[in-house]
Amino acid sequence: MGRVVGVVGGGQLARMMIAPAVELGVELRVLAEEPGMAAALAASDVGDYRDAETVLAFARGVDVVTFDHEHVPHDVLRAVLAEGIPVHPGPDALQYAQDKLLMRAKLAELGMPQPEWSAVRDAAELQAFIDEHGGRAVVKTARGGYDGKGVRVVSAGTEADDWFATIAEFGEGADGHGGALLAEELVPFTRELAQQVARRPGGEVVSWPIVETVQRDGVCAEVIAPAPHASERLLEVAARLGVDIATGLGVTGMLAVELFETSDERILVNELAMRPHNSGHWTQDGAVTSQFEQHLRAVLDLPLGDPSPREEWSVMVNILGGPAEGTLEDRFAAAMAAHPSVKIHTYGKAPRPGRKVGHINASGDDLDDVAYQARAATAFFQ
Ligand code: ADP
Numbered sequence: 312m313g314r315v316v317g318v319v320g321g322g323q324l325a326r327m328m329i330a331p332a333v334e335l336g337v338e339l340r341v342l343a344e345e346p347g348m349a350a351a352l353a354a355s356d357v358g359d360y361r362d363a364e365t366v367l368a369f370a371r372g373v374d375v376v377t378f379d380h381e382h383v384p385h386d387v388l389r390a391v392l393a394e395g396i397p398v399h400p401g402p403d404a405l406q407y408a409q410d411k412l413l414m415r416a417k418l419a420e421l422g423m424p425q426p427e428w429s430a431v432r433d434a435a436e437l438q439a440f441i442d443e444h445g446g447r448a449v450v451k452t453a454r455g456g457y458d459g460k461g462v463r464v465v466s467a468g469t470e471a472d473d474w475f476a477t478i479a480e481f482g483e484g485a486d487g488h489g490g491a492l493l494a495e496e497l498v499p500f501t502r503e504l505a506q507q508v509a510r511r512p513g514g515e516v517v518s519w520p521i522v523e524t525v526q527r528d529g530v531c532a533e534v535i536a537p538a539p540h541a542s543e544r545l546l547e548v549a550a551r552l553g554v555d556i557a558t559g560l561g562v563t564g565m566l567a568v569e570l571f572e573t574s575d576e577r578i579l580v581n582e583l584a585m586r587p588h589n590s591g592h593w594t595q596d597g598a599v600t601s602q603f604e605q606h607l608r609a610v611l612d613l614p615l616g617d618p619s620p621r622e623e624w625s626v627m628v629n630i631l632g633g634p635a636e637g638t639l640e641d642r643f644a645a646a647m648a649a650h651p652s653v654k655i656h657t658y659g660k661a662p663r664p665g666r667k668v669g670h671i672n673a674s675g676d677d678l679d680d681v682a683y684q685a686r687a688a689t690a691f692f693q
Pocket of ligand 1: 451460461499503
């Protein structure tokens with residue numbers, strides 16, 4: 312096909328686009344933050360994604376720009392668009408994944424189910440929100456959070472004073488909400504779910520089945536696909552929600568909608584990711600079309616692939632931290648010998664406590680066995 316996709320960001324998500332790009336005959340180029348990153352194999356450029364000239368120089372050599380993360384500033388993306396180079400997802404959609412306050416306001420406008428929320432500008436406003444919501448609340452920084460950083464459960468308005476001080480220091484946000492924090496009701500959820508969809512610029516959308524995500528210490532530890540005990544109604548409601556959000560926000564490429572499920576089977580939107588997402592790593596081995604292949608197809612405006620599962624159940628377990636001694640490679644042979652049915656994915660990253668350095672996928676028709684295989688194989692890498 313001879314087309315060139317440029318990915319800004321050199322992490323594992325860019326790395327996992329490399330194999331499907333090779334298969335599709337698409338050239339993948341990566342603007343990595345530094346040499347030797349996870350996507351080093353395809354890293355044609357190294358530079359600062361916040362610098363317009365750096366990103367423009369990279370973008371001029373590709374047919375479409377996409378991302379491994381959501382942190383590229385709005386004005387940098389506008390500069391790329393101004394040169395006629397397509398950006399997917401575009402800045403108008405991406406802002407809702409970059410700023411949780413903008414996302415909450417937009418989802419409210421679209422009538423999407425979400426936790427009760429408010430923008431709070433100081434400790435008194437936060438205290439008032441806490442008082443109205445049973446004495447506790449979740450407070451979040453609007454921007455820059457990931458893996459639970461920038462999220463805090465509080466029971467007093469003063470417990471976010473450090474964040475309010477930071478906001479005061481950096482001044483009014485350019486995005487119109489005046490540098491506020493986001494306060495949310497503490498949702499008594501029974502589990503966390505994620506719905507993924509892919510959307511082409513022309514509007515074609517496909518959805519994978521909803522999955523259950525298990526978090527430990529604010530980090531995704533495991534994903535079960537599809538979510539166990541999901542009723543037909545839940546599958547339908549979640550898929551419709553994903554499609555409506557992708558369409559309503561004009562998302563192009565992959566969208567992950569992180570959800571809370573409540574005891575009365577309601578689902579509430581927690582947050583959005585507009586790129587391949589940890590909740591979709593199971594699709595590499597468990598679905599007809601993986602999220603990484605689909606993302607490339609979508610951003611190139613090619614027909615989308617079938618998202619159906621290949622097997623009844625898939626389980627993905629993250630390798631977090633890695634071995635205390637030695638390298639991941641040391642463990643391969645033992646894990647492979649003990650669990651020949653699993654698929655081992657590593658990111659070429661040095662092990663560090665809590666860091667995602669790889670994951671293991673297993674699929675089959677017996678959920679207990681599939682989960683056992685994935686967990687037991689992962690244990691070889693700890
Ligand atoms: P991040 O951007 O760091 O991933 P999230 O907004 O997804 O942050 O929150 C991280 C975790 O905190 C969630 O996965 C969930 O477990 C918990 N959490 C977030 N918001 C709420 C809420 N309103 N009620 C209860 N738990 C929450």
